[in-house]
Amino acid sequence: MHDGATDTAKQIDGEALRVAMAHSLRYAIGKDPVTATLSDWRLALTRAVRDLVVDPWFAATRRAYAEKRKRVYYLSMEFLIGRLLEDAIHNLGLEAAAREAVAAHGVDYAALVDDEPDAALGNGGLGRLAACFLDSMSTVGVAAHGYGIRYEHGLFRQRFDQGWQGEEPEDWLRQRHAWEFERSEVAYPIGFGGEVSPGEGDGALWTPSDTVLAAAYDTPIPGWRGRWTNTLRLWDAQPVREFDLEPFNRGDYMAAAAPSVFAETISRVLYPDDTTPQGKELRLKQEYFFTAASLADILRRHRAMGLEPRSLAAHAAIQLNDTHPAIAGPELVRLLVDDHGLDFDEAFDVASATLNYTNHTLMPEALERWSTDLMGHALPRHMQIIERIDTRHARETKRPDSVRIVDNGEVRMGDLAFISAHRVNGVSALHTDLMKQTVFAELHALHPEKIVNQTNGVTPRRWLYGCNAGMRRLLTETLGSEEWAADLDRIAALAPLAEDAAFRERFQAIKTDNKRACAAWLEREHGVSVDPTAMFDIQIKRIHEYKRQLMNALETAALYNAIKADPSAEFAPRVKIFGGKAAPGYAMAKLIIKLINDIAATINADPAMKGRLAVAYPANYNVSMAEILIPAADLSEQISTAGKEASGTGNMKFAMNGALTVGTLDGANVEIRDAVGEENIFIFGQTAAEVLATRANGYAPQSFIDADPRLAQVVEQIEAGFFSGGDGERFRAVTENLRGHDWFQVCADFTSYYDRQRVVDDAWAKPEEWTRKAVLNAAGMGVFSSDRTIRGYAAEVWGVTPAC
Ligand code: 6GP
Structure with missing residues (x-):
């Protein structure tokens, strides 16, 4: 264990940070100290601290490449991060300097820290765990990327009207999010719907009817004392074309804006109400959207290192945070078969050696199921691949009648995730035992090596220090x-x-x-x-x-x-x-x-x-x-x-x-x-x-x-x-x-x-x-x-x- 000697975080004193803050206020925020608001000062400090994160971030990335480190990809629909500024200040050991710098500008430190809106990109335990894991992966030095959605509106704001809960949209992005780096050069087209025609061998040609772009935004996550820094990459849904010129010129501005409305709806809000068919479809599209973008990015990085797609599992481990990204199994198979020419069995072997799945609840209503109609309509090629994974599993385990992924007109995402995974874990000893005895009893009997326990934890940096x-x-x-x-x-x-x-x-x-x-x-x-x-x-x-x-x-x-x-x-x-x-x-x-x-x-x-x-x-x-x-x-x-x-x-x-x-x-x-x-x-x-x-x-x-x-x-x-x-x-x-x-x-x-x-x-x-x-x-x-x-x-x- 370290005792501080090899810390890569640049040490900076209060005076230097004061100067850096003044510089950011002027040149990054474009404000004169005379008119700067509390938020302006907060943004200025955030920029100054972010600047200090960049070098250790690059150092970690370079080291990961140089040492050919296997990378971990944590795919999660939710990251319940909360505020970032104070966390980064603590991790980098900058608190005394930050307090001094802020005071020198005549600003109250506590008020400044308190001014940051919570990044509430999650509902509860599952999302908060993902946030703790980001902090810990950076602290112990696991080369990792978190992948999720950059929701414009996070978890709703709760108010009480005479004691009844009322909900208001949350709008954390109304202010500039000073932590992130927009990567406009990293954008992947993500398709939905359309037709599938047979291709060569096991391959097929999918022609989607709708396409949106997934655009990347990166937030660096520095670990303790900057010894390692990882990236949280969040995807924003954007239209392939901003608007249609022809209806615009006719004066039909609503019709002209339709493409961007469709696209932007996908990353508009965390957990749309899925009691309506439209809500269900949107949720499935969100899941596919971020999973597909993340996998495209992972394969691109793998190829950029000069590596073959078939060697993916040796260089990457992908963690599915609950079933929300479980479409990763069929999507990875699709990419390997249709785009990279592997045959189905080979592709499935690569996918199931790379993916892992964490289960977070045994409550039956939380185990996702999608109707085959919806899945077949929104993701027709994936529906074919899911059927094939199902058939192969039934054949291999010689149990055609017991566990079926596609059952009664529904796709059972828990079973799909289990079958597509190398390891499946519960989050406490009791929960893992119950998983073995209940929801996954049959699958556990067929694959006794798959289920392992990893009891949850929390980051002591945020939750104690x-x-x-x-x-x-x-x-x-x-x-x-x-x-x-x-x-x-x-x-x-x-x-x-x-x-x-x-x-x-x-x-x-x-x-x-x-x-x-x-x-x-x-x-x-x-x-x-x-x-x-x-x-x-x-x-x-x-x-x-x-x-x-x-x-x-x-x-x-x-x-x-x-x-x-x-x-x-x-x-x-x-x-x-x-x-x-x-x-x-x-x-x-x-x-x-x-x-x-x-x-x-x-x-x-x-x-x-x-x-x-x-x-x-x-x-x-x-x-x-x-x-x-x-x-x-x-x-x-x-x-x-x-x-x-x-x-x-x-x-x-x-x-x-x-x-x-x-x-x-x-x-x-x-x-x-x-x-x-x-x-x-x-x-x-x-x-x-x-x-x-x-x-x-x-x-x-x-x-x-x-x-x-x-x-x-x-x-x-x-x-x-x-x-x-x-x-x-x-x-x-x-x-x-x-x-x-x-x-x-x-x-x-x-x-x-x-x-x-x-x-x-x-x-x-x-x-x-x-x-x-x-x-x-x-x-x-x-x-x-x-x-x-x-x-x-x-x-x-x-x-x-x-x-x-
Ligand atoms: C929660 C579990 O309810 C909680 O017990 C656990 O500590 C947490 O996950 C982290 O593992 N589950 C969820 O938040 C959830 O949405 C689908 O499960």
Whole structure:
């Protein structure tokens, strides 16, 4: 491991950076300091920092070529990056210089950093994982490219209208995106629809009916201390022709603009609503668009190195982030057969030696299926190749009737991805086991070597070093250098200090500071005032029934009732904080948001709750909000129905920042328990096997409601409109579901959850003991660095040796 000696990042002091900023402001942004706005200054600093990234970036690229490094290509529909400026400053060790430079220009550093819009090119865990992986691939020195879509509008902005979620388009590209380099010379035509006629041998001639251009934009991703830098290449969809002159000259301006409207729609928005046929088709086109452009680029680079297409697998490993880029299998075969003259079997062997597939969920509705009609219409040549891959697989495995990619008029993308891949991985030990036993049981039996586990991780640069300055200082002082940020195993040295009262006091003081800052932010930005000495109990993630925010809300209401019933009873004072967005078309999730907001309003308006219980639900949760909430958390809620959360990554971020977890034995919670010790985590509820057994035995949620008067009271209150101004109808869909189906077994786990929360209360009452556990949680988190995860992929999936 390094200790700083070989860093390639150019060292620059505050004065030099001040001068560089002034220069960028004038010559890159074209602004006079006299009229420069905060955003202008931010862009100026961004340009100045970007300039410092360029040399290490070129150095890494040159080294990758010189050492003939095998390259990794990470194809992902989502990169939930958040802000880039501070991350780059931290990685390059420029913070002191940047602060000094910004101050010298009379600008507030925190305000400047805060001015950057989040790059929200993702929905949740899958997209954020991709962003952590970019950071880690650059830090450990895996020569890699991320490939995705340069959405004009990222994840929608959430607002609350009387507690109901409303959505507004996000517009991060309204301002200049100062990190990227436009590569107008790199553009590939991407076809859709049209006709296929037979060609030579296995080849065919595809004549698409529509074509758009995929144009490249590159963002350099510097790793720790600039030792390695990779590229994130995002594709923008552009028309082949800007507009049609003939209708324009006739005065029909709408018709003249039609080609650009069609093209630009493709990269317009992240995750179009796919409940309509048009939405489905757009989504499929987005998937094909970026996958095809990326593969064309990968093959071009491979050819440019003088290499034959058949040797691709020796020089490139392509990772498919979920099934969204699964069309890569047939597309690579198409390129190799139709453009490069390989025969089908040879081409498929190359493709399936190069591609790998990560599964991120077992939820059946998330495993993509496309109707053969849509696929045949939008991608006729691919439909032929998919049929052929299917037939070949059935023949080779001698199982013509078991697993079929094309089944019942649908193309099953999970099976296609599995069959086209060299390795298939799950994202936690439990999830990988369940993959073997459930969705991929048959395929696993046929290909027992394919499935491997790579438990997720998170980058300690953003999620500890960057977001928690107090902890950063304490760790650096305790561990002797800042290198823990690139070698998180070093954090294990905190464990013995859990027994040291003076250390605990410092650790706790940092948490208190973070909570104060968070409380001030909640007050300022969201108008909620909370007591920073109370326990901050936080659940932040997408709103989904399986994640059971509903169970948390019910427990909150039950706690409220308990305090009302016996004001002298001892409960830990709590601030319950929720954050998260619901998919715009997911009615039940949106209703749960409203319920949380109604319960919050009731509790916060009750003077008897002062200093005892408060609920905050700040709108528009995103990466930057997570960076405020996570360092301030005392308790991390990870309460999904066991067997449903593939891994979770928020769970790791919280524990790294010294929060204790209340959670089920689901996803990576299992491994977190193993890492921190059973006595330092609050596990409750049914195991994955018990959840299945409960269902198999004819689950009747009503019997659980009858058995727990605390739950019964809350359900009745909701039905009576107690939290909603007497409106007993509002949450009918919620309560009917709870009493009738309750697929995610909220009622079955409620009692165990409520009781466990009271054990949490008891632990809170012993602050020394609590902090001891918090220190041990942080100390156990080395293994959850995404650097560890990337080293695992490098060794077990990609076959590459990291450079750093
Ligand atoms: C998520 C999983 O739900 C989460 O458990 C996991 O930590 C994360 O992926 C990263 O692996 N899945 C998604 O976000 C998703 O869209 C299709 O899956």
